[in-house]
Amino acid sequence: MPNPPIIIKKISGHAGHHGGAWKVAYADFVTALMALFIVLWLLNTSKQVQEAVGGYFKDPSGTAKLVGSTNKGAGESIDLTKERMKEIKAALEKQVRSLPDFEKLKSHIEMTITAEGLRIELTEGENGTFFESGNALPSPRGKELLVALAEELGKLPNRISIEGHTDNKPYSGGLQSYSNWELSVDRGNATRRIMQSSGLRADQVAQVRGFADQQPRPNAKPDDPANRRITLIVLYVAKDTTQDAPPADPSAPANAEKNVGQSAEKNIEKK
Numbered sequence: 001m002p003n004p005p006i007i008i009k010k011i012s013g014h015a016g017h018h019g020g021a022w023k024v025a026y027a028d029f030v031t032a033l034m035a036l037f038i039v040l041w042l043l044n045t046s047k048q049v050q051e052a053v054g055g056y057f058k059d060p061s062g063t064a065k066l067v068g069s070t071n072k073g074a075g076e077s078i079d080l081t082k083e084r085m086k087e088i089k090a091a092l093e094k095q096v097r098s099l100p101d102f103e104k105l106k107s108h109i110e111m112t113i114t115a116e117g118l119r120i121e122l123t124e125g126e127n128g129t130f131f132e133s134g135n136a137l138p139s140p141r142g143k144e145l146l147v148a149l150a151e152e153l154g155k156l157p158n159r160i161s162i163e164g165h166t167d168n169k170p171y172s173g174g175l176q177s178y179s180n181w182e183l184s185v186d187r188g189n190a191t192r193r194i195m196q197s198s199g200l201r202a203d204q205v206a207q208v209r210g211f212a213d214q215q216p217r218p219n220a221k222p223d224d225p226a227n228r229r230i231t232l233i234v235l236y237v238a239k240d241t242t243q244d245a246p247p248a249d250p251s252a253p254a255n256a257e258k259n260v261g262q263s264a265e266k267n268i269e270k271k
Contacts, residue, residue: 183212
């Protein structure tokens with residue numbers, strides 16, 4: 001019986017497609033490599049940069065905008081973070097609580113961390129808390145508080161902005177040329193003088209501004225006594241930002257004292 005014929009069938013074609021799994025693996029490798037480079041960079045940066053990066057991941061909306069640099073190199077100019085401002089706020093509150101009249105003053109002292117820095121509001125009561133009505137000089141109680149704040153703020157590298165505010169009641173001290181504008185500025189300058197003689201450095205005051213009744217407190221009526229207030233702003237600061245400033249023009253006239261109103265030494269009564 002003859003052997004059956006052997007039939008060999010050849011199947012042409014390519015092996016099955018292996019897919020795109022290699023792309024995923026390659027992407028993971030590149031990501032890991034980038035993370036390694038970032039870690040190596042952080043290990044060689046200053047402590048300030050490391051704290052700023054850590055603060056960003058803890059609070060992206062609060063600290064990201066506080067990180068900056070100059071042309072001296074990235075990371076050499078770092079603003080104080082919000083976490084640091086919270087420490088400053090706590091230290092100031094502790095200092096204020098040590099005052100003998102703290103229980104009477106606590107409802108008139110408000111500290112808030114804002115985009116500018118730490119905002120300290122010293123608001124007046126109906127009968128005057130820190131300033132007597134119409135007087136540009138602080139009362140003994142107000143002076144005691146300003147001295148306590150100056151002792152603590154003088155330890156900081158931050159610059160301070162001082163603002164004077166009034167309510168919308170017209171000034172009636174008998175001088176037609178003197179108004180709430182002059183009073184708000186004079187109170188700001190009186191505050192500056194006391195604080196600079198009590199611990200605040202001469203170069204620490206960034207500006208003194210008087211707003212009269214143009215910036216009432218939120219949800220307060222224009223004639224609310226709380227609108228009569230002194231505001232201290234502990235500003236965020238950055239290192240080495242002033243070293244790159246162009247030299248001053250020697251031909252320019254010297255700047256006069258900021259926002260100096262009429263004499264703050266006059267005791268003028270207000271309605």
